[in-house]
Amino acid sequence: MPHSDNLIADLVGQLEPVRPLGFARGLAYALAAAALSVVAIVGLFGLRPDLAVGRFDPMHIVSSGLFLMLGIAASATVVMMSRPRVGIAHDGWTWVAATTALLPVAGVAVAISRSADVFSAQSVGHGIECFATGGAGAVLVFAALTAWLRKGAPTSPDLAGLLTGIAAGSFGIFAFGLHCADNDIVHIGLWHSAVVLVMAGLGRALVPALVRW
C-alpha cells in the first residue's frame, strides 16, 4: 500500500495529543451556555413578579418545564451525534418534541375556541418582544453546540443542525419565560413556540455547512 504508507507517515508526523469529546463535557458546555443566557436575560429584564416573591403559576411551570426538557434532550442528542458510531439511533428527542408540540396545538385550539383577537396590536407587540428576546437568548447555546459539532464528526449534519436550533430555541425561550409574566396558553403556544420553530429552521439552514467534514 505505497500510497497509504506515505499518507500514514505524514499523519503520524502531525500527531498531537487530543482530548476525547466526552459526553458529560459536551452537555456541560451546552448547559453552561444556557445558564449564561438565563443570567443575562434575568439580569437585563428582571424576574417575573410572581417568581420574585416565590409564587408559581402552573402554566408557567408546565410550559417552561417542557421547553427546558426539550432543550436538554436536543442538546444531549447533538453531543452524542458529535461522536459517531454505527448502531445508534438518535431519535429519543422526538418524544420530548412531540410532547412540547402540545403547546402550539393547544394555543391554536384555544385561540379558535375563544375567538380571541390574537392579532391585536397589543398581543402582537408583546409576542414580538418575546420572540425577539427569546431568539436573542438562543444565540449562546446555538454557538456552543455548533462549535462542539465542529470538533466532532456528525454523520448527519442536517439533523445535527436542526437539533442545534431546537436546543438553542428551547433554552432561549425558557430563559425569557423567567421574565415574561404572560401565562396565557395562546401567547405561549404561538409566540414562545415560534422561537423554537424558527431557531430549528435556522439551525437546519445554517449549521450543516459549518459542521460538514
Add this chain to the structure above:
Amino acid sequence: MRADETSLARLMVMSQKGDRQAYAALLHECARWLRRYYSRRVAPAQMDDLVQETLLSLHNKLASWDSSRPFLPWLAAIARYRWVDSLRRLYRADECTLDTDLIGHDEEPAIAARISIDRLLGALSDAQARAITLVKIEGLSIAEASQATGQSESLVKVNIHRGLKKLARLIEKA
C-alpha cells in the same frame, strides 16, 4: 495478523495521548481494515483514494472517539460517511466509468456484519440499492442500468437520488 477490536482500541487510546508508534500501527491496521470493508463496494480504481480520505478523516476527528465505547463501530461510521460522500460526489460529477472485476473477499469477522456497508445498502429498497450498485459502484451507464433492471432511465435516476439521500440519513442507524 489482523488486529482485533481490543488491540485497535488500545492503540487508539495510546494514539490519543500522542504515542506516534502506536498511531502508525493503528493507521496501518485501519488501512487494511478499510480495504476489506470497502471491497466490492468501491471500484478498484477508487479504493486508494477512498481509503486515504477515510484515514485523513480519522486523523482529523481523532477526538470524536471515546475509550468507553467500541472502536470498530466508530471507524465504520467514519468509513460509511466517506463512502456515501464519495458516491454523492460521483453522482454530482457523473463519473460512471468503472470497469474492472469487482470480486472481493468475505474476510470480515462476524462482528463486522452489524457495521458492514452491505447492511447499510440493505436499508434501501431493492430498486434503489440495485440502481446505486449498478451505476455508482459497477459503473454502468444510466441506459445500461435501465436495461439491466427493467426500470425506466428516469426511474433509475430517481432511485439513485433518493437512495443516496437515504444512505446519508442512515449512516449510524442502519
